[in-house]
Structures are given as C-alpha cells and as structure tokens.
Amino acid sequence: MTDRHGRSRSTWADVVLLLIGACFLLPLLWLVLGSLDPAAGHETRIPEQAGLGNFAAVFTPELLFRPLWNSLLLSTGTGVVTLVAAVLAAYPLSRYRSRFNTPFMSAILFGTCLPVTAIMVPVYGLFVQLRLLDSMPATVLFLAATSLPMAIWMTTNFMDAVPVALEEAAWVDGASRLSGLRSIVLPLMGPGLGVVFIFVFIQAWGNFFVPFVLLLSEANQPAAVSIFSFFGQHGAVAYGQLAAFSILYSVPVLALYVIVARGSGNALPLAGAVRG
C-alpha cells in the first residue's frame, strides 16, 4: 500500500506499533479497573461488582476538594507569575539589539539544565532561614523560578515572530511602548502565551517533590502530596480510592494537554528546548 506521498505503508509496522502501544497502556489498566473495583488491590482484574463507590468515597472536602483547590492555587499562581515575568523579560530581549542579549539567553538556557531535585536540599535550607516553610506564596515563587528559563525562552521566540513594523505604526499614532505591547504584541502572540501558561500549569500541577519538601501542613498540601492519605496508618491502603483519586487528579491536565496539542501540532512545547 502506498500513500499519496509515495511512501509505502506496511502492515508489520502497524502490528509492531500496536504491540508497543499496548505495553504503554498496560500500567494504566490498573488505574482504571482499580478505580471501579470496591475491593481493589495491586492486581489488575475485572471488578466483580464494578461501581462508582470509590469515586463517591473520595468526594469529600478533605480528601478531594481542598487538595485540588490547593493544586489549582499553586498552578495558577505559578502560571501567572511565570507568564508576567517572562513577557516583561522577553520584551527588551526581543525588541532591542544589545551585547547583553546573547549571554543572557545562554545563561537562561543553561538554567534549564539545572537538575531541580539537586537544589531541593539547599532550597529547604533557604526557606528555613527566611522562615518561608509552609508558605503557599513562597512555594509559588520558587515553582515560577524553576519554570522561568523555559518560559522566557519560549516567550522570546513567540515575540520575535511578531513584526516590529506593527508596533511602529502604533508609535507613530502616539502610543507608548507599554500600550503598544498591550494592544498590538500581546494579542498577536495570544495563542503562544496560552501554550506557555498551560505548559507551566501542567508542570506545576504534576509536581510532587517541591510541595512535598516545602509545604508541611495538611491544609496547604496539593493533590500530589495529599494522595498519601490513602495509605492508612497501619499499612492498609485504600487502593480503589487511590486509583479513583488519581484519575480525578489527572483529568484536568490531560484535558489541558489535549488543548495545547490540538492548537500546536503536538510539538510546540518542545520547540524552545530542541531548536535552540
């Protein structure tokens, strides 16, 4: 079989791909089946009495709503702080030519290479010294700092794509730099900014290690950390509820990813990292 580009399609490629794809789905099978099984354990099995009991059991303020609300606060806060700082930084980097630009962008790119797990011990030390442990705003600022290098890189690329000529026309009409940025540049790069925001949001939503180290009280913990409450005091684990909670916690970011992938042909979040 040949497609319109003259490439041959082969059945063996289909078969091999489907086998690999099945291997990738297998570990997720437990999550889905376990969430519907009131007597779930480690093993994957068809539930004898499938039902939504596990979902009903986790639908409480303490187990579900507060952790998800905390996740939402953390992720939205991180997204907003990152985006504002990234847009402000991207403007001069994109619009002015200076000796300062290349070293700054290189330093930023170098920053994306820092293994964040390696700095969690020193960050904990810093938070102790500054008495910022268990503070949501401080955690938001730290998460924003970790996503800033990539966000600045992506935002600058998006802003470079907006022609300066459009702004110049506005300046001739008497608009200031700031109003030019607000009324001309930002609307044109709106989809790109959306991608950056969602990308940062997804990362913050899924981050476990940072809130695990920096947010101590139950009232502040996001879903990534509160998930441990399904491990009972005496080693008993509510596996069915753990699976149900995992699904409810994952759905928002899966949905957001689909939106980004639809809008950007799947590869955009990587563009900054790989094309350089």
Add this chain to the structure above:
Amino acid sequence: MAAHHSDRQVLRYLPVLPAVVLLAVFLAGPVVWAFHASLTNAGLTGRHARNPEWVGLENYQRLLQDPAFPLSVVLTVLFVAGSAIAGQNVLGMALAVLMRRARPAVSATVGTAVVAAWVLPEIVAAFAAYAFFSRDGTFNQLLGAFGLAETDWLYAVPMVAVILANTWRGTAFSMLVYRAALNGVPAELTEAAQMDGAGAWQRLVFITLPVIRGSIATNLMLVTLQTLAVFTLIWVMTAGGPANGSTTLPVLAYQEAFKFGDIGYGTAVAVVLILIGAVFGLAYLRLLREQKP
C-alpha cells in the same frame, strides 16, 4: 553622551528585573548556598541546625569513604544509560520511524498511549508503575499467563523495575523530538538513495540518521539531564531500597538531608549532582552553538 546612552540602555532592560530577581533568589541563590552548606555540618534539627560549623572538605572526604556514595554513582549511571540513552532514546526513535510507515490512524492511537504516560502527574505515574511491578501486579499476571515464574521485581531487581518504569514514563519526549526531526528530512535525499537501490535499513543508517544527528545529540543531552533529576518515580517504587539497591544520587541526597537530618552531608551529594548537571549544560550550549547555521 555615552553616559546618557548607557542610562537609557539600563532603563530599557528594566522589565527583565522581576525575572532576574526570581532566578537569582530561588535558583542561583540555592546553588551558591549549596556550595557553602556542603562545607559545614549543618543539621536538620538540634545544635547543628542553629549554629552550623565550618568543616571544610570533611563532607566530601566522608563521601569518598562512604560505600553508599560510589554505589549510588554507579546506580545513577546505570539508570541514565538504561532508561534514558538505551530506553527512551532508542525506543523513541523506533516509534518515530515506525510511525512513518504505519497507517495514520495507528500511529495517532499509539502516539496518544505513549504521550499519556508522559503527561500524567508524576506521582500518579509512579503509583501505576509501582502497582504494575509489585508481586501480584499486572506484570507478573502477564508472565504467569505465559507460564513464567513470578519474581518480586521491586525487591529482586529494583533497578530493572525503575529503569523499565522510567522508559515507559519518558519515551514520549524522544518520540516527539524524533517525529519532528524526521519530518524535516528532505524527501529528495531518501528518494535519491532509493533510486540507487538502498534498502530501508540502509537509508535509515546512511541518510536519515546522519541528517538528524544534531537532533539526536540534543535529545540525548536533554533526556540525560531529565533522568539525572528523577526522584519521585524511584522514591515511590522502591524508596531507594532494598539495601540501597536503587539509591541514585537524588534519592541519596534526600535521605541524608531529610531522613538522617544531615543537611551538610546531603548538600555535598547535591553539589555533585549540580556539577554533573553543569557539565551537561555546558555541553548542551556548545552543541546548540555548533548547530546554528
């Protein structure tokens, strides 16, 4: 005139300030602090938490004598080589190549399955992998169906389990990078080779791979860095055990600092990890410079 010019220059760059402050306080600050703290006996609680003393290179000397440290360096190398370079990179490439030959519906479906494991929050992926490899988990159920002896993967071969799990979790990144790279290979090149009688394998090895070698190098660098930093997956699946059998450097740093309360010593481990990251980061910058036309 010159002074006036540079004043304006500084003012123009004022908007960069919030980003620079955030990066300085929360990223550069901790890195500098880490180098300092690794030379002290700072503790999590008690006397050493309030008044850490300067101990010079004592923590680093202790690292070299501690049998757990060389073991965790070896395990980190194994983890990166196994799950990033061999696992994610090779499997990602294979998927990208196969997807060009398969039917569009098949490659879209399989692509979604691969990406799902990657987009899932890391703690959920870690629990799923833990359940998959546990003694009565899906993996053993499958092996049992083929009449194979069951192994308690997480205890008997913890590194194999976490390497497979991290390959499952991270392959999507390489797959997306290689799909984009393969789409950028000029069709005339491979067509010309085909005319000259080159088979599919020869075209891949002698035409396609050399053309996309820049993407391959960049991808190897990035997956190595991402894998060096993996903590949650290992911590949930094995907690570094049994008997330090899967304690990579991030897990070791966490254990020393938070479980044993020895911030100074744990930070020394973190500094080693930061230095390894810095070496790869510099190599990455060089690579990108060479790629620029």
